[in-house]
Amino acid sequence: MAAEHVIVTSTTDSEAAARELAARAIDARLGACAQVVGPVTSVYRWEGAVRTDQEWRVEIKTTADRVAALAVHLKQLHGYDLPEIIATPIEGGSAEYLAWLTAETRG
DSSP states (O other): OOOSEEEEEEEESOHHHHHHHHHHHHHTTSOSEEEEEEEEEEEEEETTEEEEEEEEEEEEEEEGGGHHHHHHHHHHHOSSSSOOOEEEEOOOOOHHHHHHHHHHTOO
16 A cells, blocks of 8 residues: 655755745645754765765655655756655654645645
């Protein structure tokens, strides 16, 4: 059975950019709640070199049926050429919270 609710995660290079991604996703009703976490240290390979950078993580709680639209939205606003956009299923939780999450992603 597929999860009905997910957390979509992305990272960006500043707290201001992360807050903007979060606020615009919520305003568009593509997520019910977003959290900005950071700074975090990211170590990754890009263009053949291992890099270490400070980033901020954005975690957006949404419904599975909103993930595709949220991914498009994030790509349009994001400053990275290849932004991280990962959806992680929510496998349980408070029924009341999950009902609120669903209600907040509907216009």
